Amino acid sequence: MIAQPASSESYRLRTDSLWWLFYWTLLALVFAGAIWQRFRLPLDPIADPDTWGYLSPALRKLTGAEFGHTNGRNFIYPGFVLLVLRLFADFRAITIAQHFLGLLAGAVFLLTWKRARIFVPN
Structure with a gap:
């Protein structure tokens, strides 16, 4: 009972x-x-001098050349750019994907904070 x-x-x-x-x-x-x-914010990507190092490998692969490193960059972000451009064929899709990843990072931060709070005594 x-x-x-x-x-x-x-x-x-x-x-x-x-x-x-x-x-x-x-x-x-x-x-x-x-x-x-x-x-x-506007969806058109904003280019700075650093952009070509990330965009160049993806554009080269899309035009038929090899996917190679530019300025000693790793392949992860240029590969992400290649994937987004191959799926959507629009530069604005990169901006939208970055916005969603930013929101996802905020959610992961919140969950991490809630989990780390368990170890702090009241």
């Missing part, structure tokens, strides 16, 4: 659930604001 909770215990359950509701609502609003801020 399970004992009925005392009145203070039942009140604690309600405040905890309200706190979690507030927390997740606030978190959803922060992410919605981040999405709005990110996609409000």
